Amino acid sequence: MEKQHSERRITKISTAAEATITSFILVVSAVFTLALISPVHAANFTIVDGVTVTAPQTLNDNETGTIEAGGQLNTAGIAITASGINNTVENSGSISTLGDNSDGIDSDGADASIGNSASIFTSGDNSDGIDSDGADAIIGNSASISTLGNNSDGVDTDGANAIINNSASISTLGNNSDGVDTDGANAIINNSGSISTLGKDADGVNSDGANAIINTSGSISTLGESSSGISLSDNGVIINNSGSISTLKKNSDGINSDGTNAVISNSGSISTRGEKSDGISSSKVDVIINNSGSISTQGDNSDGIDSDGANAIISNSGSIHVTGASASGIFMDDDNVLNNSGLISSTQAEAILGNSGDQTVNLLPGSQIIGAIDLKNDGGDNDTVNIYSRDRGVSTSLTLTNVENINLFGSGVVAGDTVATVDPTGESSRSVTLSTITTSIHGVVSQRMTHTAPLKPIQVAALELSPGMLFQERKPVAWAQVFGGTYDRDAESSAMAYDANHLGFTLGYEWDVDNLRVGLMGGVVNSETETQTTSFQTEADSYYVGAYGHFNFGGVTLTTSLLGGYSDHDNTRLVIDNINGYEVAKSDFDSTFISPSVTLSSAFVLADRLEFRPSASVNYSVSWLDNYLETGTTNANLNVDDRTIKVLMAKLQLAAAYQLDSNSEFEFRVGISSRNSDDDDTDASIGGSAFSYANAGDENVSGSYAGVNLRIAAQDNLSLVADMEFGGDSDEDYVNAQMSLEYIF
Numbered sequence: 001m002e003k004q005h006s007e008r009r010i011t012k013i014s015t016a017a018e019a020t021i022t023s024f025i026l027v028v029s030a031v032f033t034l035a036l037i038s039p040v041h042a043a044n045f046t047i048v049d050g051v052t053v054t055a056p057q058t059l060n061d062n063e064t065g066t067i068e069a070g071g072q073l074n075t076a077g078i079a080i081t082a083s084g085i086n087n088t089v090e091n092s093g094s095i096s097t098l099g100d101n102s103d104g105i106d107s108d109g110a111d112a113s114i115g116n117s118a119s120i121f122t123s124g125d126n127s128d129g130i131d132s133d134g135a136d137a138i139i140g141n142s143a144s145i146s147t148l149g150n151n152s153d154g155v156d157t158d159g160a161n162a163i164i165n166n167s168a169s170i171s172t173l174g175n176n177s178d179g180v181d182t183d184g185a186n187a188i189i190n191n192s193g194s195i196s197t198l199g200k201d202a203d204g205v206n207s208d209g210a211n212a213i214i215n216t217s218g219s220i221s222t223l224g225e226s227s228s229g230i231s232l233s234d235n236g237v238i239i240n241n242s243g244s245i246s247t248l249k250k251n252s253d254g255i256n257s258d259g260t261n262a263v264i265s266n267s268g269s270i271s272t273r274g275e276k277s278d279g280i281s282s283s284k285v286d287v288i289i290n291n292s293g294s295i296s297t298q299g300d301n302s303d304g305i306d307s308d309g310a311n312a313i314i315s316n317s318g319s320i321h322v323t324g325a326s327a328s329g330i331f332m333d334d335d336n337v338l339n340n341s342g343l344i345s346s347t348q349a350e351a352i353l354g355n356s357g358d359q360t361v362n363l364l365p366g367s368q369i370i371g372a373i374d375l376k377n378d379g380g381d382n383d384t385v386n387i388y389s390r391d392r393g394v395s396t397s398l399t400l401t402n403v404e405n406i407n408l409f410g411s412g413v414v415a416g417d418t419v420a421t422v423d424p425t426g427e428s429s430r431s432v433t434l435s436t437i438t439t440s441i442h443g444v445v446s447q448r449m450t451h452t453a454p455l456k457p458i459q460v461a462a463l464e465l466s467p468g469m470l471f472q473e474r475k476p477v478a479w480a481q482v483f484g485g486t487y488d489r490d491a492e493s494s495a496m497a498y499d500a501n502h503l504g505f506t507l508g509y510e511w512d513v514d515n516l517r518v519g520l521m522g523g524v525v526n527s528e529t530e531t532q533t534t535s536f537q538t539e540a541d542s543y544y545v546g547a548y549g550h551f552n553f554g555g556v557t558l559t560t561s562l563l564g565g566y567s568d569h570d571n572t573r574l575v576i577d578n579i580n581g582y583e584v585a586k587s588d589f590d591s592t593f594i595s596p597s598v599t600l601s602s603a604f605v606l607a608d609r610l611e612f613r614p615s616a617s618v619n620y621s622v623s624w625l626d627n628y629l630e631t632g633t634t635n636a637n638l639n640v641d642d643r644t645i646k647v648l649m650a651k652l653q654l655a656a657a658y659q660l661d662s663n664s665e666f667e668f669r670v671g672i673s674s675r676n677s678d679d680d681d682t683d684a685s686i687g688g689s690a691f692s693y694a695n696a697g698d699e700n701v702s703g704s705y706a707g708v709n710l711r712i713a714a715q716d717n718l719s720l721v722a723d724m725e726f727g728g729d730s731d732e733d734y735v736n737a738q739m740s741l742e743y744i745f
Helices: 002-037 430-449
Strands: 057-059 064-067 072-075 080-082 088-091 094-097 105-107 113-116 119-122 130-132 138-141 144-147 155-157 163-166 169-172 180-182 188-191 194-197 205-207 213-216 219-222 230-232 238-241 244-247 255-257 263-266 269-272 280-282 288-291 294-297 305-307 313-316 319-322 330-332 337-340 343-354 360-363 368-374 384-388 396-401 405-409 412-415 418-421 477-489 498-513 516-531 536-552 557-577 581-601 604-607 610-625 643-661 664-679 682-686 689-693 700-713 718-728 732-744
Touching: 057 064, 088 105, 113 130, 130 138, 138 155, 155 163, 163 180, 180 188, 188 205, 205 213, 230 238, 238 255, 255 263, 263 280, 280 288, 288 305, 305 313, 313 330, 337 343, 368 557, 405 412, 405 418, 412 682, 412 689, 430 477, 430 498, 430 516, 430 536, 430 557, 430 581, 430 610, 430 643, 430 664, 430 718, 430 732, 643 700, 664 718
Parallel strands: 057 080, 064 088, 072 094, 080 105, 088 113, 094 119, 105 130, 113 138, 119 144, 130 155, 138 163, 144 169, 155 180, 163 188, 169 194, 180 205, 188 213, 194 219, 205 230, 213 238, 219 244, 230 255, 238 263, 244 269, 255 280, 263 288, 269 294, 280 305, 288 313, 294 319, 305 330, 313 337, 319 343, 330 343, 337 360, 343 368, 360 384, 368 396, 384 405, 396 557
Antiparallel strands: 396 418, 412 418, 477 498, 477 732, 498 516, 516 536, 536 557, 557 581, 581 610, 604 610, 610 643, 643 664, 664 700, 682 689, 700 718, 718 732
16 A cells, blocks of 8 residues: 555656646747747847847837848847837848838837938838837938838838938838828938839828928839829928929829928929829918929829919929820919919910919010910909010910910010010121121231231331331232131020121232222121020121222321122021910011221331231121011011111220241231120011010120231242131120132232
């Protein structure tokens, strides 16, 4: 009995021991397993190169977590939970998470500083790349943040005063997954990298807090439906886009603003392709919209700019292109103001469409409108269109609908609901072109005749009269000369910038009569003048004859020349018709001109082979332009009356010449010039409605110039003369050149 009892006791003890051991093993296993899957608190943790950690990390107040380059944190859950204040997280390695509700970095405390210079990746739903709930967070991404799941933002902040800087890549693939989402007030978002989303209802940047500032110089693109490039829902937000924003699907605006007092500026590009996808859409009051870049939309009902709130101020100095049905370039509602100096084009709807309220449209110089302008009539509104063509505006023809007040400031005419404006640059440039050509021809003569004999060295003191100033009989000379020049003038007053080029050929013959050298000449000049925007161009062939004489009075010589000629002009003028598009008005007319010139000169020996040559000249040109009638436009052909243009040119010059050999010399000259134009006003009419405009630009211009002349004597009585001159002032520049070949009989 005792033995059996002992055996039962041993068996009982063994069974209890086994149970105890088994329980211990289970507890240890549970603890070990829990340790593997539960966050580990590690003050100021660091994951170094080559180490892969699978345990989630936790930071408390004032602690720092660092993943060095080559280190990895791969977890089934939130990778880093920064639950304290003043946490710092720096990732130079990689962070990846599996499973739903698994952020890459989740920060709950205030004053967090989070930097990613490598890779953050999440694959589950509700798994943000970086999620920050505390105030005053600073988040920087200079590498890659990407998410795959739904409701998984690249960067999400809920606290006030967040600062987010992205200089690399943020991408999301799931629905309701914004690239950057901020809910707190006073957020600052700077994007110089790329932000892209693929899913539905996934904005590139979504800001729900007041007074946010969004600056993007990089790219933002969305591919899903109802996914705007930038979306705002609170007041006082400022947006500056100097990069690119693009959306693909319907209901996806480039920029969508639902807040009051927003300021939206685009100097980059905004493009949308889907239906009901505006370039910029604003629905609240007191919004300011500035576009100096480009906006384009392709979908139906997709406006370039859509403003539905009262008291908006819209300024466009860039370009707006819309191509979809029922897509307006700019839509305005409820007392908006539009200031336009750029291009607004709608191929299937209105370029500018108004709705209720009193709309004001200011079409400033540079405005180009393709498409109707209809401000609607809601039964008592008072819409106004002010058209400014006084300052460098391309010629236009505008048809307006439902506009109560039409005001034209500048060259043009208002006839009912049609307004035609005229760029005055073309007609205003004619006297300058005339002066450029005649001065160049007179320059041919003065350069030839100022010194009829080459410099000859004499043994005299400096500043003695040059022997070349004494009359020396010369044999008859036949000569031919090619000359030309280029001239450009900056935009000024109401005149646009323009260029004028000419190329001419002259034949001449000269001989001595007693103590007088006389000559005859004739030639042709082709000239072309056009605005630098190519909105106006005129090409003219001018045929002329002339006579000249050279009088020697001992210490002073007098050179005179007289030109007379005939020109035929072919003109083209670009007209932007808002209904019919780009049209070209063509015309041709004839003109005649005369131009006398007088030059006084002298020469003094400075040293052996060196001569000083002062001179002064005055050229006067007058031309009589015939009237002409344009063809080629639907509503804007001009009928221009004949008129007279006059121009006076004066030059004061100092030159020094050096003798190269017995018959060759090199001359360098400098001088000042002054030009005064006195043109009749241009009287014109369009469709029987007459108007007039004065010469545009400065009629009194002074400048300086410099030039060189090289005379080379060859064999067989041949001489070659080359000359170049350049000059101008702060508003204009010119270069003239001549090449002459002469034969002495």
